[in-house]
Amino acid sequence: MKDEITIIGTPISPYVRKVLAILDIKGVPFRCHPQIPFLGDDDFTRISPLRRIPVLRIGDFTLPDSTVIAQFLEEKFPETPLYPGDIEARARARWFEEYADDHLGRNVLFPLFFQRRVRPVVLKEPTDEAIVDKAINEDMPKVLDYLETEVPDDGYLCGTLSVGDIAIGSIMRNAFWADWALDASRWPRVAAYLGRLYSEPAIARLNKLAESMLGTSPKEHPAIVEKYFAA
Amino acid sequence: MKDEITIIGTPISPYVRKVLAILDIKGVPFRCHPQIPFLGDDDFTRISPLRRIPVLRIGDFTLPDSTVIAQFLEEKFPETPLYPGDIEARARARWFEEYADDHLGRNVLFPLFFQRRVRPVVLKEPTDEAIVDKAINEDMPKVLDYLETEVPDDGYLCGTLSVGDIAIGSIMRNAFWADWALDASRWPRVAAYLGRLYSEPAIARLNKLAESMLGTSPKEHPAIVEKYFAA
Known part of the structure; x- marks a missing residue:
């Protein structure tokens, strides 16, 4: 889907979970590709110059940095605000x-x-x-x-x-x-x-997902994450 | 003045100059107290828990972190926007x-x-x-x-x-x-x-100020800054 949101980054990272929690609370559909930063290749460096996670992808648009992504999501999906009004x-x-x-x-x-x-x-x-x-x-x-x-x-x-x-x-x-x-x-x-x-339900869910990934091999992570969000 | 804006931090810091440039470009009056972070006392730690500069002060409200201050200034003084509209x-x-x-x-x-x-x-x-x-x-x-x-x-x-x-x-x-x-x-x-x-005039001005402070004693800084902004 052209406008589908993908978050690149493993949910074990607190910065990735921050962004996933925001999407979940706002009720915005997303996919998660559980990238581990030190395993990324040159393509990953191109979309994340400092090789950090998460990276957001919507079509051809990519955006690194959890704080920048969080603010972007607030502006793109203003319902259920997660920034105070004052x-x-x-x-x-x-x-x-x-x-x-x-x-x-x-x-x-x-x-x-x-x-x-x-x-x-x-x-x-x-x-x-x-x-x-x-x-x-x-x-x-x-x-x-x-x-x-x-x-x-x-x-x-x-x-x-x-x-x-x-x-x-x-x-x-x-x-x-x-x-x-x-x-x-x-x-x-x-x-x-x-x-x-x-x-908080969204936070509890994401913590449970990350806990289920701890100690498992990175090779298993895509399947764990896919199964989790499909459920 | 109750609503006067004070920026605490030496203009030699690039983070302080970022905030001062934004105020200058927006035409917002301000004062600058040229604090050097490692010379700050406990009062400074209270308003800047990580002992970083700049800190913004308006009346009783204080705010640390140049990025947070920059966004705050954009929302409080939306004219002459420094964040793109898209x-x-x-x-x-x-x-x-x-x-x-x-x-x-x-x-x-x-x-x-x-x-x-x-x-x-x-x-x-x-x-x-x-x-x-x-x-x-x-x-x-x-x-x-x-x-x-x-x-x-x-x-x-x-x-x-x-x-x-x-x-x-x-x-x-x-x-x-x-x-x-x-x-x-x-x-x-x-x-x-x-x-x-x-x-850019605002940036050129601030660079000139900071250059005039390099190599001078911190004791002289308040007078240099006050004289500069009074001119």
């Missing part, structure tokens, strides 16, 4: 998205996930426990202290569910998959907030 | 902004600028020539090869001047200040494109 609240939602994707994703989650899952499982190398220790005991607590002051008692960071919440929930989920545990007695508001987020 | 072109402009700010800024410009200007001038340490060599001879050529295929013969990346062009021009300018030279025979389209960008 200009200041919208800016805050984008800030939380940036904070999640950039700082929390790159500086906290990536070292943890890479050391605990990619190195031992994919690369058959030992985990560097000093890096894990820094991520869990130094960097993650600072993030949680910040979020604990920002998340409300009820609902979401900027009113109704927004792209900022989806981004934070996606990154955090991968930390759990790297055998990290949240101390709910130290950060009770964050714990309750993540509980609300992970009960 | 949804796909707008997404492309945001992609170029992301490519500039994130990859070009963080992975190419920062190592170069830090080694050639911050280490010898501010920290009184020797430059690591291996890092400079990689930035200039490996990473920057890849960026320029990519841009050479993307920039048009005339005009800008996504039609009229957009946030994507402003971001690219800002980052590149700091590379010139780190004694980098563009080989215009190898990348002629990029050279002509940057020439067009640096002739």
